[in-house]
């Protein structure tokens with residue numbers, strides 16, 4: 001069905017805004033954003049965690065890097081506007097340039113395009129204390145005023161938690177699916193459940209669950225140590241009908257590569273294969 005067929009006139013309005021693309025004054029569900037004329041984005045995938053600090057940014061970086069290594073054209077939108085850390089992990093720096101096609105994203109060493117508040121601040125460590133509506137406005141500009149060009153995947157590092165900003169992003173962006181991230185322990189089921197229920201309410205598919213820091217592998221004997229107890233993610237994924245499940249180790253090499261701005265050198269292909277298979 002094309003856009004015009006999807007629009008109802010005032011006379012035929014069924015008051016179901018979810019299936020209508022008209023921007024009329026009666027609209028109760030925000031219109032999904034479209035990329036600007038210079039951009040063609042095939043799939044938009046959000047990376048979500050019900051709780052901060054569990055490795056959402058890391059998982060966004062690693063999925064992007066593995067897709068790029070597989071020959072896909074990849075972009076990352078850092079929608080974690082008040083705690084942006086994507087550029088640092090890739091060693092990307094501002095300032096950004098702009099032309100008639102919009103704002104030009106920065107690029108990683110392997111060519112992953114990225115946009116983030118951090119690339120626009122005069123100083124990397126400047127505090128960003130903006131209220132929800134301002135943050136939502138910036139996220140929409142990141143989507144439709146950036147010259148993303150032709151990309152196969154736009155990965156969105158979503159705002160942490162299950163705040164109103166996250167809800168707005170779910171409503172604004174044309175998401176094809178989300179990947180949820182959790183750490184072991186810490187009431188995983190409840191936290192994952194919140195993110196999954198939000199996605200279901202928004203009619204967005206949950207493509208995978210990544211349980212980060214699930215174990216530590218000994219350098220010498222290669223035995224896996226489950227420091228926080230046996231991972232519960234497989235059972236949680238099954239309970240919520242999540243399509244794929246993967247674990248990532250707690251690995252000092254990850255922290256070192258993030259600090260060096262070289263995260264795309266980390267090989268997460270085997271670990272993330274179940275998720276990558278569903279995304280591609």
Ligand SMILES: Nc1ncnc2c1ncn2[C@@H]1O[C@H](COP(=O)(O)OP(=O)(O)OP(=O)(O)O)[C@@H](O)[C@H]1O
Nearest residue numbers: 052053054055056057058160213249250251254258
């Ligand atoms: N598996 C891991 N092994 C080693 N270090 C890790 C691992 N996962 C994350 N880290 C480190 O932990 C820190 C927090 O990770 P990250 O920024 O990805 O979390 P986040 O969920 O995005 O946080 P926030 O919610 O605050 O945005 C980073 O310094 C990262 O390098």
